[in-house]
Amino acid sequence: MDTGNTAYLLGSAALVMLMTPGLALFYGGMVRAKSVLNMMMMSIVCLGVIGLVWVGFGFSLAFGDSHGGLIGGFELAGITDPDALVGDVPVQAFAMFQLMFAVITGALVSGAVADRARFRAWTLFVAVWVVVVYIPLAHWTFAVDGAVSQRGGWLVNTVGALDFAGGAAVEVNSGASALALALVLGARRGWPREPMRPHNLPLVLLGAGLLWFGWFGFNAGSALAAGATAANAFVTTMTAASAAVVAWLVLEDRLDGRPTSLGAASAAVAGLVAITPACGYVDTWGALAIGVLAGLLCQLAIRLKYRFGYDDSLDVVAIHGIGGVIGMLMLGLVATDAVNPAGADGLFYGGGPAQLGRQALSVLVAAVWAFGMTALIAWVVSRTIGFRAAPDDEHGGIDESEHAETAYEFSTMRTAGRGPAGRITEEGDR
Template identity: 55%
Template sequence: METTVILAAAHADTGDTAWLLAATALVLLMTPGLALFYGGMVRTKSVLNMLMMSFVSIALVTVVWLAAGYSLAFGDDIGGGLIGGLKHVGMAGIGPDSVHGTVPTLLFATFQLTFAIITAALISGAIADRVKFSAWLIFVPVWALLVYVPVTHWVWGPGGWIANHLGALDFAGGLPVEITSGASGLALCLVLGPRLGFKKDAMRPHNLPMVMLGAGLLWFGWFGFNAGSALGANGLAAAAFLNTLAAGCTGLLGWLFVEQKRDGHPTTLGAASGAVAGLVAITPSCGAVSLLGALVVGLAAGVVCSYAVGWKFTFDYDDSLDVVGVHLVGGVIGTLLIGVFAIGTMTGGPEGLLYGGGLAQLGKQLVAVVAVAAYAFLVTYGIGKLIDKAMGFRASEEQEHTGLDLTVHAETAYDHGVLGHGAPVSSSVLSPAQKVKSPS
């Protein structure tokens, strides 16, 4: 992405603006899509809680982003490539006539906001079924300011050290979105510990059609995510669009191939997960690789991530919905393979190993991956520990056993669940409306 330039005398291009308006709406739709994707993957007793963790992230991150996040991420650098200034706190100084490149600055800021929203929401999948909702309300805005905003400045902000000093490439968010959310999810897994019954009880997705619907909405929105990052209705957007489609397809096929060979059954969950893995990996590289490169990137992610999701059982961390195995691992794959498949006709200069660029670009990509993953993990671990000491981050055993839907939100997703034929529930967890008997 280009750095922010505000030119009062410039005028926005109507075609570019129209495309970015559509792309912004597409990316915002990804968070409700993620809610459905995650909601279908959990058990019936915590479906609503999973949906709520995504939806509330929209509200929390929006407030933080407009108050200070945008200014710190995309304001003029004041910290040696580490952070932007406070010139635009509360969106000050940015009117309808301000332009970023060929689009209104207000639209660019909103487009970037949708990235921040889904990145925070992604983390919830790693800690599903066991989080205090009140603690999540504190974590999201703090994390957005301390982790997402600085990394975004490093990668895309004016003077950010990764883009401007290191020279690593990231077209649409492998570093600030995928690797950051995956590393942060891993940190919180370690802070909270595993779910009750982890590695003992079956914790199968309760609604695979919901998972597939969520995956479809994510894939649909991803075209705005990646092609929108061209910030214009142009050939680069078209190339990113096609690369996104191609990588999602090979990711899906790669995952299914592994399932068939390993387990003897290609599954719907595998198809959804493989498509997402391919889309994750192509996110940083969609504006740097050719169509052939995109096909390989997606296939590599589908195959590797299908194995990576099982690492949690080997290394004993409970990544509930495979955020680490898909987003962290997929983000690393896509970011590193830029150093192999980057082609000058896409990047406008830097080339990868296969196109005569040597190992230089691969080395830059590796440094960026390690720096971002380490920063996100360490800071998130610290935030998680502080919240845990101050108010407790994990739900009680009783809440987790009964289900967070009923105990936290006083609701259930399905009438035939806990409130129907399940075990008796104390009236203290019911809302006034639920305590009233229906007429016979």
């Protein structure tokens, strides 16, 4: 065991964990004041639900010895061996690092159904979703032969698709899942006729800043060692996000006449999303190109939801789905093994079109699997316990109906307090 690399991986895992509260702030600021707590709770509960699934058996299914390249086994269930290593770091540290990927991916999907999902239904949905959708994709794309187990997933080992930190399993997956969930639940009542503006833009900017901060652990930490590959991933992550912010604001100013704070926050996330699969395989110039494309194309993609009529409330499809596709496909063009010998040369570096084809197949597989399985799970939850909030609850605000709380004292109901015996009481009964 290398103690330096272990410390680096543990620190990176903590940074990625911080991304989920950061996402809660980012999403919470983007919704209306009457549903901000529900929106934030949909992210926070993922830490609990997915954490238990992952420690109990999810990590084993994702990284255990593969059955036909499709799913792992149960030999790693419980993550009980403190002496087992992956490379020169403990498997336990690697398992916690990968857990944070699973948590943030589940939380990302919630942005598609802001203002209208019942919390209990969401909790059940995400518990099933992480097992049926995320874990197989993680196995296919992250489980490298001989790393944790002898046999891994088919996309990374048989097909040879590159994905340094989660373009397919995290970004394309969350975008396709978000689209399916938005279609099953339907649009918010009043959308798009009624204005549904973000209620707290400073909260959005704070959340975006925490996401940017945590993303260095997400991307550079995926090197699993404090070395040259991690340093390159750090540089390319910063470059792409910076380029995306500038490109987005220039286009926004041109199209709408104003550069906005919401645009800047969204642009940063779009650039970070797009560079995620490529950060360990491209140089600075490749990262610059990826960031510019993300800033332009993700912004244009947001406008398509009004044309096609699907209510992806917080633009998960446009930013994470399209951003993930950009990063995965650009890998086939601008990857260079001069940066990482474990990668391959893309088309623009003399590698031919083969790698681009592998990347396209990985995108297609992730999108189809995530969309189809998510739609099925959401439909079953809707038909059994009910996924959509009642019309009166949605109109009045689901913070009160789902959590008996309000973020701000705007409503006639006063914030609940906790009585001496742990009983939730109205403020006047304390």
